[in-house]
Amino acid sequence: MGHERFGLFIWVWSVLCLVCLSSGFNPTDNYLIDCGSSTNTTVGGRVFMGDNLASKYLSSSQSVLASTSKSDPSTDYSTLYQTARILTSVSKFTFPIGRKGRHWIRLYFYPFVYTSYNMNLANFAVSTQNHVLLSNFSVTTDVVKEFSVNLTSDKLVLTFTPSDNSFAFLNALEVVSVPDELIIDDATRLSTNQNFLGLLWQALETVYRVNMGGPMISFENDTLGRTWVPDQSYLVQKNLATNVSNIEAVKYPQDGATPDTAPKTVYGTCTRMNSEGDPNSNFNITWEFDVDPGFQYLVRFHFCDIVSKSLNQLYFNLYIGYVIACQPVDLSVLATNQLAVALYMDYVVASNTNNKLRVSVGPSPLHGTYPDAILNGLEIMKMNNSDGSLSGLGSVASDSSAKKKVGVIVGVSIAAAFAVVLAAFLFVCNRRRRLARQGLSKTWIPLSINGGNSHTMGSKYSNVTTASINSNLGYRFPFVAVQEATNNFDESWVIGIGGFGKVYKGVLNDGTVAVKRGNPKSQQGLAEFRTEIEMLSQFRHRHLVSLIGYCDERNEMILIYEYMENGTLKSHLYGSGLPSLSWKQRLEICIGAARGLHYLHTGYAKAVIHRDVKSANILLDENLMAKVADFGLSKTGPEIDQTHVSTAVKGSFGYLDPEYFRRQQLTEKSDVYSFGVVLFEILCARPVIDPTLPREMVNLAEWAMKWQKKGQLEQIIDPALVGKIRPDSLRKFGETAEKCLADFGVDRPSMGDVLWNLEYAFQLEEAVIQGDPDENSTNMIGELSPQVNNFGQHDDRSVSTTPFEVSSVDDLSGVSMSKVFSQLVKSEGR
Structure with missing residues (x-):
C-alpha cells in the first residue's frame, strides 16, 4: 500500500512538473475538440472534448x-486521427470569445475512407x-494547419463550405487565446528599413517553424x-553548417x-557557420523554403x-533572399551587453512571384572580425x-441562398439611399470647386509647433485667402484641397513611391508642389509624420526641402x-536611364547637400x-541644386554636457554608421558616415548594396575604401x-570620403570640415595648382576647419579676402566659398 501511494505521488508530481513546464500562459479561451469521438481524448497533457459534448458549438x-483503426501510430496526434466529422453541407462552429x-x-486533418466517403x-x-483561411482545400496525408487571427467580436464563427459535389471533414480543432505580446506591431519592412505597422490586424498562417541546430520539439514541450x-x-x-547546443x-x-516566444530548446541550440578555424572563410549558410507567391x-x-x-x-550579416536584412548583427549589443540572451527580429517580406524564400547568415566584412554566423530558430x-x-481564392462564406436573397434586397435599398447621399455630396464638391476657382474656398490654418503632439486642428472655410507656396510657414490643408491639387490622387500623377507612401505631383494656385501621402488604412509612419512636420516647420534653408x-x-x-x-x-x-552628370555637377550637388x-x-x-542621409533623400531642383529631404527619422542631438543620444538604431542599409549600430549611440558623426557613403555612390554611380556582384564588391563603402587605401580610386569610378x-x-x-568613413566617430570630420574640403576639391577641378603637392592632402581638414565650424543664422555673406579670416558666414546657403579658395588655389592669389 505504501509503495502504491509513493508511486501515485511520483505520478502526480511528474504530471505537475509537465504542466509547469508547458503552461507558461493560461489561455482565457481554450476550445479543444476531438471531432467524431464519443469520449474525451488526452494528448500531451491536454484534454480534447468529445464530439458529443462539442456538438453545441x-x-x-x-x-x-x-472512425478508423488505421491512423498512423508514429504521429503525435494518432489518437485524434482515429475519428473525424464529415460535413456534407455548409456548417458553422460558433465559439463564445x-x-x-x-x-x-x-x-x-488525417484523410481515411469511411463507408462511401x-x-x-x-x-x-x-x-x-473576416478571413478566408483555406479554399479549394484537399489533403492526402496528415497535416495540421495553424492560423493566428485577431478576434475583435465576442464570438468566432468558423465556417466549412464544401465545394460542389464534395464534402468537408475535420479530425480535431483548437481555438486558443494567444499572449498579446507574441505578435506586436513592430516589424521591419525588408529593403526599405521602414517600420511595418498593422501586424495586429493581420491573419497569419504558420508555414514553417524551425529549430536550427536542434531536435524536433513537440507540442508537449512548448x-x-x-x-x-x-x-x-x-x-x-549541409557541409557548410555545424550544430551547437548550450x-x-x-x-x-x-x-x-x-x-x-520560443522555448529554451530553440534558443539553446543553433546552426553555426562551419569555419573550421579558417580566418579566411567566406560563405553563407542558406536555408530554402517553398512558399505561395503573391503574399x-x-x-x-x-x-x-x-x-x-x-x-x-x-x-555577421543577415539576408532574406539576396537582400541584406541587417548588417552587421552584434547580438551582445542588441542584448544590452550580455551573452546568451534570447532575442528575435521580425521582418515583413513583400509579396513576389517567386515560390522560394531563402534566408542566410554569413560573415561580416568588418575589419578584424573572425568569420562566423549563427541562427537559432526561424518562423x-x-x-x-x-x-x-x-x-x-474564395471569399467569406455566406449563410444560405435565402439569406443571399435578403442581402440582395437590403443591398438595393442601401444602394438607393447611397445614391441620394452621393448626389448631395457631388453637388457640394462641385460648388466647392467653383468657389475655389474664384479664390474663395481655402483658408489655411498655420501649423502649431509648440502645443504638444497633436496637429489636428479643425478645418475652416471662408473667403479670406489662398495657400501660397512662397509662405514662410507650413500650413494645414483641408483634404478636399489636396484632392483637387492632385486631381483626386490620380495614379498618373505619381512621381515616386517610398516606405511612407506615394508621392504625387500637385498643382496649387501659384505653383507646383509634391504631395506625399501616407497609407490611409494604417497608422504606419505616424511618428515620422509628426517628426517631419515638427522639424521642417523650424527650418528655412535653400539646401533643405521646404515644407509647405x-x-x-x-x-x-x-x-x-x-x-x-x-x-x-x-x-x-x-537605374533610370537619365543623362550622366558631369564631375562639376556632382561636386556642386555634394557641396549643396553638405x-x-x-x-x-x-x-x-x-x-x-x-539619421537617414542617402542619395534617395537628396533632391534636385530645375537647376540641379541639391536639397536634403525626408526628416521622418531625424532626432535632436545631445545636450551640451552629453556626447551622444542613446536611441534605437534606424537608418538605411548600406548607409548606416557601424559604430551607431554597435553602440546604439547617435551623434552628428553618424550623418557624416552616411554622407561619406553618398560621396562614393556619386563617384562610382552604383548602388551602395548590390547582392548580384561578387562578394567583395557587394558593399560599396567597403569596396571603395579598399581602392582608396591602395591609391587607385580611379579604377572604380563611373565610366562616364x-x-x-x-x-x-x-x-x-x-x-574626404575616406575620412567620413572612419570606424570611430571621433576620427571623422564635422560636416563643416567636409564642406570645406569639397569646396577645395571643386576649386582644384577648376584651377591648376602650383606649389607644394602636400597642400592637397587631407591635412587641410585640420587646418581649415575652425573657420567654418560655427556659421551663424543670419544672412551675412561677407567673406574676408584673407583665407584664414572667414567672418560670419551664415548658413552657407547664399555664399560660394570660391572667394576663399581663390586665394588658396590660384597662383595669382599667392
Missing part, C-alpha cells in the same frame, strides 16, 4: 461521424467572419502547444523574448549568442492579402513640399541629426567620368 444540417485578441486556430477526395473552404522541426532538410549546403546558458530578458510573409528570426566567450566577438508566417484571404503644408483630416497623413523638378540624386546616378547637413548640425542651439576628373580633385574627394 456546431450548426450543421448534414454531417457524419466517422471571453477575451478579445489574437487566437490560434488549429485544424487537424473517401476523405482524400474532399474539397472545401474554411473561413472566419508553452503554447507549438511544434518546431529540425532545419536539416531546408539547408542548401541550453542551460539561455537567459530571457526583462523586456522582449519570453518562453512563450507577404512575416519572417521571425530567433537569436541567442551561445557561442561567444566575450562581448562584441560575433559579427515564417503567411500574411493575408488585401481581400483578407490566406489562400488567394500638411493634412491630417480623415486619418490621413499627407505632407506637401516644394516641387523638385529633377527628382532624386539617386535617379541621376543609376551645406544643408551642416546647417542642421550647427544652425540651432541643439544639433539636429538627420573616366579621363574627365583632374587627379588632384579626385584625390581630395577620395580623401
Whole structure:
C-alpha cells in the first residue's frame, strides 16, 4: 500500500512538473475538440472534448461521424486521427470569445475512407467572419494547419463550405487565446528599413517553424502547444553548417523574448557557420523554403549568442533572399551587453512571384572580425492579402441562398439611399470647386509647433485667402484641397513611391508642389509624420526641402513640399536611364547637400541629426541644386554636457554608421558616415548594396575604401567620368570620403570640415595648382576647419579676402566659398 501511494505521488508530481513546464500562459479561451469521438481524448497533457459534448458549438444540417483503426501510430496526434466529422453541407462552429485578441486556430486533418466517403477526395473552404483561411482545400496525408487571427467580436464563427459535389471533414480543432505580446506591431519592412505597422490586424498562417541546430520539439514541450522541426532538410549546403547546443546558458530578458516566444530548446541550440578555424572563410549558410507567391510573409528570426566567450566577438550579416536584412548583427549589443540572451527580429517580406524564400547568415566584412554566423530558430508566417484571404481564392462564406436573397434586397435599398447621399455630396464638391476657382474656398490654418503632439486642428472655410507656396510657414490643408491639387490622387500623377507612401505631383494656385501621402488604412509612419512636420516647420534653408503644408483630416497623413523638378540624386546616378552628370555637377550637388547637413548640425542651439542621409533623400531642383529631404527619422542631438543620444538604431542599409549600430549611440558623426557613403555612390554611380556582384564588391563603402587605401580610386569610378576628373580633385574627394568613413566617430570630420574640403576639391577641378603637392592632402581638414565650424543664422555673406579670416558666414546657403579658395588655389592669389 505504501509503495502504491509513493508511486501515485511520483505520478502526480511528474504530471505537475509537465504542466509547469508547458503552461507558461493560461489561455482565457481554450476550445479543444476531438471531432467524431464519443469520449474525451488526452494528448500531451491536454484534454480534447468529445464530439458529443462539442456538438453545441456546431450548426450543421448534414454531417457524419466517422472512425478508423488505421491512423498512423508514429504521429503525435494518432489518437485524434482515429475519428473525424464529415460535413456534407455548409456548417458553422460558433465559439463564445471571453477575451478579445489574437487566437490560434488549429485544424487537424488525417484523410481515411469511411463507408462511401473517401476523405482524400474532399474539397472545401474554411473561413472566419473576416478571413478566408483555406479554399479549394484537399489533403492526402496528415497535416495540421495553424492560423493566428485577431478576434475583435465576442464570438468566432468558423465556417466549412464544401465545394460542389464534395464534402468537408475535420479530425480535431483548437481555438486558443494567444499572449498579446507574441505578435506586436513592430516589424521591419525588408529593403526599405521602414517600420511595418498593422501586424495586429493581420491573419497569419504558420508555414514553417524551425529549430536550427536542434531536435524536433513537440507540442508537449512548448508553452503554447507549438511544434518546431529540425532545419536539416531546408539547408542548401549541409557541409557548410555545424550544430551547437548550450541550453542551460539561455537567459530571457526583462523586456522582449519570453518562453512563450520560443522555448529554451530553440534558443539553446543553433546552426553555426562551419569555419573550421579558417580566418579566411567566406560563405553563407542558406536555408530554402517553398512558399505561395503573391503574399507577404512575416519572417521571425530567433537569436541567442551561445557561442561567444566575450562581448562584441560575433559579427555577421543577415539576408532574406539576396537582400541584406541587417548588417552587421552584434547580438551582445542588441542584448544590452550580455551573452546568451534570447532575442528575435521580425521582418515583413513583400509579396513576389517567386515560390522560394531563402534566408542566410554569413560573415561580416568588418575589419578584424573572425568569420562566423549563427541562427537559432526561424518562423515564417503567411500574411493575408488585401481581400483578407490566406489562400488567394474564395471569399467569406455566406449563410444560405435565402439569406443571399435578403442581402440582395437590403443591398438595393442601401444602394438607393447611397445614391441620394452621393448626389448631395457631388453637388457640394462641385460648388466647392467653383468657389475655389474664384479664390474663395481655402483658408489655411498655420501649423502649431509648440502645443504638444497633436496637429489636428479643425478645418475652416471662408473667403479670406489662398495657400501660397512662397509662405514662410507650413500650413494645414483641408483634404478636399489636396484632392483637387492632385486631381483626386490620380495614379498618373505619381512621381515616386517610398516606405511612407506615394508621392504625387500637385498643382496649387501659384505653383507646383509634391504631395506625399501616407497609407490611409494604417497608422504606419505616424511618428515620422509628426517628426517631419515638427522639424521642417523650424527650418528655412535653400539646401533643405521646404515644407509647405500638411493634412491630417480623415486619418490621413499627407505632407506637401516644394516641387523638385529633377527628382532624386539617386535617379541621376543609376537605374533610370537619365543623362550622366558631369564631375562639376556632382561636386556642386555634394557641396549643396553638405551645406544643408551642416546647417542642421550647427544652425540651432541643439544639433539636429538627420539619421537617414542617402542619395534617395537628396533632391534636385530645375537647376540641379541639391536639397536634403525626408526628416521622418531625424532626432535632436545631445545636450551640451552629453556626447551622444542613446536611441534605437534606424537608418538605411548600406548607409548606416557601424559604430551607431554597435553602440546604439547617435551623434552628428553618424550623418557624416552616411554622407561619406553618398560621396562614393556619386563617384562610382552604383548602388551602395548590390547582392548580384561578387562578394567583395557587394558593399560599396567597403569596396571603395579598399581602392582608396591602395591609391587607385580611379579604377572604380563611373565610366562616364573616366579621363574627365583632374587627379588632384579626385584625390581630395577620395580623401574626404575616406575620412567620413572612419570606424570611430571621433576620427571623422564635422560636416563643416567636409564642406570645406569639397569646396577645395571643386576649386582644384577648376584651377591648376602650383606649389607644394602636400597642400592637397587631407591635412587641410585640420587646418581649415575652425573657420567654418560655427556659421551663424543670419544672412551675412561677407567673406574676408584673407583665407584664414572667414567672418560670419551664415548658413552657407547664399555664399560660394570660391572667394576663399581663390586665394588658396590660384597662383595669382599667392
